[in-house]
Amino acid sequence: MCGVFGVALPPGSGTEAAAVASTGLFGLQHRGQESAGLAVSDGAEIFLYKDLGMIAQVLDDRRLPSFRGDLAIAHCRYSTTGSTIWENAQPTFRLGPRRAVAIGHNGNLVNTRELLTQLEGGKARLAATTDTELLTTLLADEEAPDTVQALLQLLPRVRGAFALVILDRSRIIGLRDPHGFRPLVLGRIPDAGPARDDAALWASDGARDGWVLSSETTGLDIIGAEFVRDVEPGEMVILESGREPRSVRFAPANPALCVFEMIYFARPDSYMEGRNLYEVRRRMGEQLAGEHPAETDLVMPVPDTGAPAAAGYAEASGIPFREGLVRNRYTGRTFIQPSQTLRHRGVTMKLNPLREVVRGKRLTVVDDSIVRGTTTKQIVALLRKAGAAEVHVRISAPPIFHPCFYGIDTQITSELIAATSSVEEIRDFIGADSLGYLSIKGVLAALDLPYDRFCFACFDGRYPEPVPYDAMSRKFMLEEAVPAGG
Ligand code: SF4
Numbered sequence: 001m002c003g004v005f006g007v008a009l010p011p012g013s014g015t016e017a018a019a020v021a022s023t024g025l026f027g028l029q030h031r032g033q034e035s036a037g038l039a040v041s042d043g044a045e046i047f048l049y050k051d052l053g054m055i056a057q058v059l060d061d062r063r064l065p066s067f068r069g070d071l072a073i074a075h076c077r078y079s080t081t082g083s084t085i086w087e088n089a090q091p092t093f094r095l096g097p098r099r100a101v102a103i104g105h106n107g108n109l110v111n112t113r114e115l116l117t118q119l120e121g122g123k124a125r126l127a128a129t130t131d132t133e134l135l136t137t138l139l140a141d142e143e144a145p146d147t148v149q150a151l152l153q154l155l156p157r158v159r160g161a162f163a164l165v166i167l168d169r170s171r172i173i174g175l176r177d178p179h180g181f182r183p184l185v186l187g188r189i190p191d192a193g194p195a196r197d198d199a200a201l202w203a204s205d206g207a208r209d210g211w212v213l214s215s216e217t218t219g220l221d222i223i224g225a226e227f228v229r230d231v232e233p234g235e236m237v238i239l240e241s242g243r244e245p246r247s248v249r250f251a252p253a254n255p256a257l258c259v260f261e262m263i264y265f266a267r268p269d270s271y272m273e274g275r276n277l278y279e280v281r282r283r284m285g286e287q288l289a290g291e292h293p294a295e296t297d298l299v300m301p302v303p304d305t306g307a308p309a310a311a312g313y314a315e316a317s318g319i320p321f322r323e324g325l326v327r328n329r330y331t332g333r334t335f336i337q338p339s340q341t342l343r344h345r346g347v348t349m350k351l352n353p354l355r356e357v358v359r360g361k362r363l364t365v366v367d368d369s370i371v372r373g374t375t376t377k378q379i380v381a382l383l384r385k386a387g388a389a390e391v392h393v394r395i396s397a398p399p400i401f402h403p404c405f406y407g408i409d410t411q412i413t414s415e416l417i418a419a420t421s422s423v424e425e426i427r428d429f430i431g432a433d434s435l436g437y438l439s440i441k442g443v444l445a446a447l448d449l450p451y452d453r454f455c456f457a458c459f460d461g462r463y464p465e466p467v468p469y470d471a472m473s474r475k476f477m478l479e480e481a482v483p484a485g486g
Pocket residue numbers: 181257258259260261403404405406407408410455456457458459
């Protein structure tokens with residue numbers, strides 16, 4: 001997973017675009033904490049800065065004043081299989097024979113091996129080891145008069161998940177793959193231009209607006225931008241300084257938004273598919289209470305992501321809601337840490353039980369997913385050690401049976417506990433008194449949207465975009481042509 005952001009401000013904004021892009025990226029920090037970066041164009045040159053670390057560490061106030069230009073893109077990265085090294089941070093940049101481009105990418109391509117064969121000079125020409133680097137190089141090389149034309153030629157050959165922000169010298173292009181696996185929204189900053197004396201400089205009132213692309217609406221909220229609409233699957237939106245956005249369709253839409261975005265990954269204050277995600281998750285908790293009731297004294301969330309579903313479970317069941325685990329906000333998200341060693345440290349570093357609340361109580365503990373089972377096992381053990389009489393675990397998502405090839409690190413099949421164990425075996429492994437998962441039907445009831453708008457592949461194995469053998473083998477044999485980027 002990654003967060004991508006782009007902004008086009010009216011001409012003469014100085015260093016504002018860089019400041020807006022880095023601020024907007026803070027609204028997406030939950031999507032990737034391994035690296036951050038920014039690329040800015042002043043119309044003649046592209047400047048790029050990226051590094052490993054959180055946004056505040058990488059894009060600090062000392063660096064931003066050197067980024068002059070009206071166009072900026074930004075990216076925060078969570079690696080899937082590409083390693084955590086500086087070269088793999090984004091945006092990527094390539095000065096090709098025909099154009100210079102920088103790209104921020106959220107998603108994974110599934111035909112990297114095939115694309116690699118189309119690259120003149122092959123893998124040796126790549127500076128980094130990600131699919132994004134490959135895409136950037138192919139785009140910079142593509143024979144066409146401009147970047148939009150080059151994309152229209154290149155994109156039909158690219159398969160998989162890609163929500164992209166692309167910067168060339170004179171524009172930003174935001175686009176989503178034909179399935180729209182990863183989200184991307186368009187926003188507007190009204191009247192964002194610098195003070196003007198000559199009204200004739202501005203073609204229309206809309207020309208004074210700033211235009212924004214963001215993985216989630218939280219990136220708009222943090223900079224005070226208005227939500228305009230989702231970028232459609234198969235659509236590219238072109239932003240130029242001082243002009244209204246243009247839309248070009250490069251493929252018919254065949255929507256399959258990752259349902260995991262709705263269940264867990266995106267922020268609860270985000271809006272996707274016209275739905276507020278807190279409300280969707282609260283309703284998932286209501287459904288869960290109906291499907292898997294438990295006779296307990298308290299309902300409590302695994303913070304923070306389990307909170308909306310726990311609230312819904314408590315409301316529907318009539319069992320009091322109480323916080324029983326306190327999260328240390330400064331140690332990152334368990335799921336997002338790349339190594340198993342850090343994951344193990346993660347749970348105790350970031351969760352502390354409230355002994356007065358849990359002691360002697362029968363607890364319903366609500367979380368949004370079980371991937372490997374190790375985190376849940378440690379949480380159950382923490383609560384028992386704090387004196388809980390019973391621990392009943394409820395998960396506001398179905399069991400994860402299949403790996404994801406579209407940008408979420410759900411690992412190889414053998415690491416998914418549900419792929420190798422029954423629910424009873426998982427209950428036994430995590431040490432809970434009972435365990436219940438929400439059904440796909442329950443998820444859909446909470447979403448109040450049809451199944452065919454979403455990807456449910458990690459739950460039911462129906463991959464919307466065929467996963468070719470090389471991508472499968474990449475996961476199963478860990479033999480990589482070009483690993484996934486973000
Ligand atoms: S396989 Fe699962 S995690 Fe991956 S895109 Fe589909 S629903 Fe999302």
